[in-house]
Amino acid sequence: MKLLPDYLGHHLLLTLIALITGILVCVPLGLLVTRVKALQWPTLAVASVLQTIPGIALLALMVPLLGKIGLIPALLALIIYSFLPILRNTVTGVLNVDSSVVEAARGLGMSDRQILYKIELPLALPVLIAGIRTATVWVVGTATLATPVGATSLGNFVFSGLQTQNVAAIIVGCVAAALLAIVLDQLVRLIEIATSGRNGILGAAAIISLLLLIGAGLSPMIINASGSKVPAQTIVVGSKPFTEQYILAQTISDRLRESGFKTDIRSGMGSMVLFEAMENGEIDCYVDYTGTIWSNVMKRKDVPSRKEVLQQMTAWLRQKHDILCLGPLGFENTYGLAVREEDARAYRLTAIADLTPRAPELLIGSDYEFFLRPEWESLRDSYHLDFKKKITMDPVLMYRAISQGEVDVISAYSTDGRIAAYGLVVLEDPRQALPPYDAVLLLSSHVANHPELTEALGVLIAGIDDDSMRQANKLVDLDGVSVDSAAAFLRNGFEPGNF
């Protein structure tokens, strides 16, 4: 809840900038196409097509297109999302103005410009405002999807709530977004009533409340910006979209705050988005896994020892990407194929090779990334796996799906507390199709040379073993403990005074 003002502020900022830009672009464009009839059909068609792209896809598309994460791609996607209702209603509003009224205006000697400003625009206003209201509600809703592209919004509650099974957080996010949509919608309506009835007081009241809202929304950021002490730099901590990453991001952030740094957590980003964001300096610090970098970024197919992978990766990151690997955290979170215990017993499954003959009858479930990663290719080719069907789902849902028999095999994370809790068995990988996955702390080049920061984070290195991580994950995933508390639990492990 303490994050609400911050998330709401960001959400409001995203929404209002997108809407105002949408209005500034689409109202003039709409007016233009009512004059130049040849442009009307193509313009509306393009806007309609853009609208059919699902919000999350449009947001995702902006990241590779712009090569950036965060506010800019989110804003651009939301601006595009606001286009159709504003554009269509501007055009409809103007075209619906009674032609005899326009003819009378022309006959009385009004110029085209006077007809537009004194007659057509005022008469089109109710329809135009209705379009803006539709856009407002859409944009507020779609802005919750901006979280995975690295922009803070009320979606942070929803996404992290989904991953950490925190229903309260999800509800807070939903209710806050809905309330924001209602408030903005009603304010726009108030402005419309005020203009059509030429009620100056009402209009002023609406505009003042809108400005107050903007001010209130921005105040956390303004206070943050003005009230900051040395060191002024905000360290941006990134995380991937699963529990372990949320806990680690929180742990890192807590640690940095204790040392006097300001931090900002961007959670729920995909592996490659996160890596690129670090290279661009948009993310300062996050935890990745050696095997992920090895297979996905370095494109290596060989699998040497854990130590060699770590050493080669560290050197390679430093040389090619100017990223500092501060060191391993002390635990490994490998991908593994897990099956139900009773199946393992019944079919004598102990290693992945035992699955090979049965695979054509089995369903395999995995997270958003796995089937697209080279590790899957390697696993599939090494063991000649040909499953009946591959099902992609949210990691949260995988465990329930396998225990309820909806899938037979899942790609589990070895530190996941749910493997034991759901009675799953992880199959061995004797052919070493999968690389090792030591968790490593990565720092971007512009914080790497900060001795206070590397010192603050130094305590994390080799400070978390497999068991601690698994327990922390279990606290969140199974015991319903908050991410903050799980992060505190982890911290106890490396802060001797707390034992």
Add this chain to the structure above:
Amino acid sequence: MISVRGVSKSYNDGLTWAVKDVSFDVTAGEVLALVGESGCGKTSTLKMINRLVELTSGAIAVGDRDIMSIPPVVLRRSIGYVIQEIGLFPHLTVEENIGVVPELLGWSVNRTKERVDELLNLVGLDAREYRKRRPEELSGGQQQRVGLARALAGGPKTMLMDEPFGALDPITRAGVVEEFRKIQHDLSLTVIFVTHDMAEALILADRIAVMKDGSIMAIDTPSELLSNPGDPYAEELLSMPQRQAKIITEIAKSGGEPL
């Protein structure tokens, strides 16, 4: 006052002609009716005078000035324009509707206000009562009175009217027509109006131009056209009210029995 010389209009680069080589003069204070069936070119002819429709060939002068030498908006502000649909601005009050042309002409607020009151009284509406009303609060007849006042606001000497009373019910229409005649006479307005109602043309006009297929078939005073039309089409059209009157008289005589 208005001189139309050899004017033609084609909407499709000469493939067909909406108006073909039309010429007539209207003297100051005279009322000319353009009559004929739908599509005969009467409305195109009217709209070419204030350049709502640009002529293809020929020349038109209003008050001795070639209309092509005057910017269209300036020309239109000096000519009153009334249409059947009235076209009052629904978002403006009666006062603001009438004040449109004075505002365009840059009149002071006070001068415009006085003019609005004067015109409302002229068209038979109480200024105090109607000034602040919206068009939607007015009856059809009241709306057309305001439309008339709006057209007169800039003090034009010339009025162009396209089926000005066509949308009104017969009783209202008779009242408005009567008032308009009086206003026209008092202000000695030069008027060209389009109608397909022969009785209205005969009652209101000093002269009538009968149009067919873009050409003027006959142009003369009502009495001359009635007694000596000189054109079979004009004769048929103009005798219509008389023939209808005859039929009505016979129905009355027959005591309600079908003929």
